[in-house]
Amino acid sequence: MIQQVEVIVESENKLYLFSKRTLDIIASLIGLIMLSPLILVVGILIRIESKGPIIFSQKRIGLNGKKFQMYKFRSMVPNAEELKKKLLGQNEMSGPMFKMKEDPRITKIGRFIRKTSIDELPQLINVLKGEMSLVGPRPSLPKEVEKFEPWMMKRIEVKPGLTCYWQVSGRNNIDFEAWMQLDLDYVNDRNFLLDIKLIFKTFFVLFGDENAH
Template sequence: MQKVISRGKNQKSFKNVSISKILEKESRVYLFIKRIIDIVCSLAGIIILSPVFLIVAIFIKIEDPKGSIIFCQERNGKDLKTFKMYKFRSMVHNAEDLLKDLQEQNEQTGPAFKMANDPRITKVGKFIRRTSLDELPQLFNILKGEMSLVGPRPPIPREVAQYTPYQKQRLLVKPGLTCIWQVSGRNNIGFDEWVEMDLEYIKNRNLLLDIKLILKTVKVLFGDNNAS
């Protein structure tokens, strides 16, 4: 089986591949089992990690009492449908208002915004981002069926508005909590290569690949220098 981390090795081949045609031939058995795994794992995760949810919530509220514990943001899911994605708040309560003043310092290529030393991130936020604990509330999105454990990360609508038709192919499947990009260096990867990784996953996805990505993601909980 091909390596999970390809770093765009097959970029050229994707230019001539119709992702929609690949999905038409996709096994319904795989999709059914994938959904069962999503339900069981997300529910188990919520129950087992409930003490972690509580501890993180307390520290967030202590550092910045004005803001909410959970940050809800509109994201695009499968077929461009929008939904509210949940995260533990890792920034100051007025982070969205401050974004316009930071756009010129964007360090990510393409429409996505990334900044290594974003001044809006709180002390607690830096820790939960480095350990990916900020993503845990998305287990509720998975349980609701808006997301899957594995799939392309859901983008912000204002970013999708700048997508090319080719880039929009990453939105032909349900978005995920983790993906190839998530375990391959994240912020060291440009947007074009990020898209190629997502399309690589869509083209080759199966239960074994999903399990491999989930296991690799677990390692991130011990700290990831590329997370921000």
């Protein structure tokens, strides 16, 4: 009886993962095509406002600890990482992650694309490549994962995603441990219908979300 249950669960997991990957490929392709005019305009505005690359690429931790290059529209001044060292004392996020609501490194166009989460659109390429999924815990920096407590490591047993429980539940108003717990809740709860629900819910909170910084 136990073996039969294990076979059913494994079959359900394979079906879920296949359905999830199929959705990721179709949705990311459609998104990149339909949003290409917006992507072009944002790229031009970023270049006009400040010198430096349009796309910001950074190593993040993916499925089972594998590193990958995550893409975002650049929303900060080119020397943002150097300036970060001087701002560490003003970190408003508990735990190993750095967050500032009024971060002086953010450009004017950067503030807008962060507010609307447009800065995350290049991650559709990561989704298409299979490094990320539409839904999953947000990808962390290697140095952040190094400081995770053992119970937090379960969050890297799934692909990181564009949206998750944290993304639709207050974001910067949630402290680090609560954020990690939300990610673990998703890992335990995940199914195809939940993923669809979170994708639709994300659309309602993105534009004009006062918690997006």
